[in-house]
């Protein structure tokens with residue numbers, strides 16, 4: 552059974568390709584963070600190695616070893632920690648790619664296919680990407696390379712052209728809520744609220760359901776977003792400085808906070824369009840309505856774009872403080888009346 556939830560089209564296309572024995576050797580799976588890219592890639596790794604009747608059966612030794620991260624032929628390559636600073640590096644190194652190449656030149660150790668998953672293909676820069684390109688151009692038999700990326704626009708075109716693309720879209724809130732209620736919580740209201748907050752990102756929703764402290768942390772961050780939206784430019788610049796400082800210590804956390812900015816302005820847009828039932832941050836409805844009342848739809852849309860651009864630039868390692876300051880300048884002046 553495929554574990555992937557809510558991406559039925561991609562799953563059925565892949566199962567058909569498996570049945571017809573015409574799997575590609577290289578895939579690029581794109582989609583928002585935690586939308587299900589890694590789940591699908593691991594499903595593919597199971598399906599390619601499964602020895603059960605209906606791959607991926609999920610229960611045979613091969614499937615289980617992939618699930619338990621113990622399969623010697625299935626590897627996930629991502630950003631490594633720098634041994635000197637202990638921080639995550641910002642690129643996948645050429646040494647990591649070379650190691651993969653040594654690996655894939657050998658026959659699978661115990662399975663039918665070697666599967667290499669690159670988590671964050673946008674972190675493959677020129678040298679490493681060019682090196683990987685050779686493998687993508689002439690893939691050894693029994694090797695499948697799966698690249699994951701947030702946005703194909705940030706993957707080098709030479710790489711892009713060698714991969715079969717699978718674009719994962721946000722999943723409907725109803726599907727996520729049902730899944731959460733079936734497997735992760737007995738609280739239907741919580742399932743529905745988290746499903747809406749997730750913006751279609753099921754991995755995020757599952758984690759939030761299991762970790763109440765995550766929801767609390769989000770609530771604190773939303774407080775910061777709400778305050779900053781309604782504050783003076785000076786206060787916004789202070790916020791920008793603080794965010795940039797935190798970015799140098801841990802990128803993921805700041806990118807998550809900017810995701811909340813994105814969600815905020817996306818919510819303002821849907822309210823301005825007269826569809827409050829589609830709001831993600833249900834707990835902030837009244838502040839969102841105030842924001843919507845003091846901005847136009849086109850201002851909200853422009854702000855969504857500005858936040859997206861800032862996230863994009865930060866992922867490409869552009870000067871973080873300037874980028875966030877520029878974003879703060881692009882956010883319209885808003886008055887939020889007390890609820």
Ligand SMILES: [Zn+2]
Pocket residue numbers: 597600601602603606607608609610611612613614615
């Ligand atoms: Zn199996």
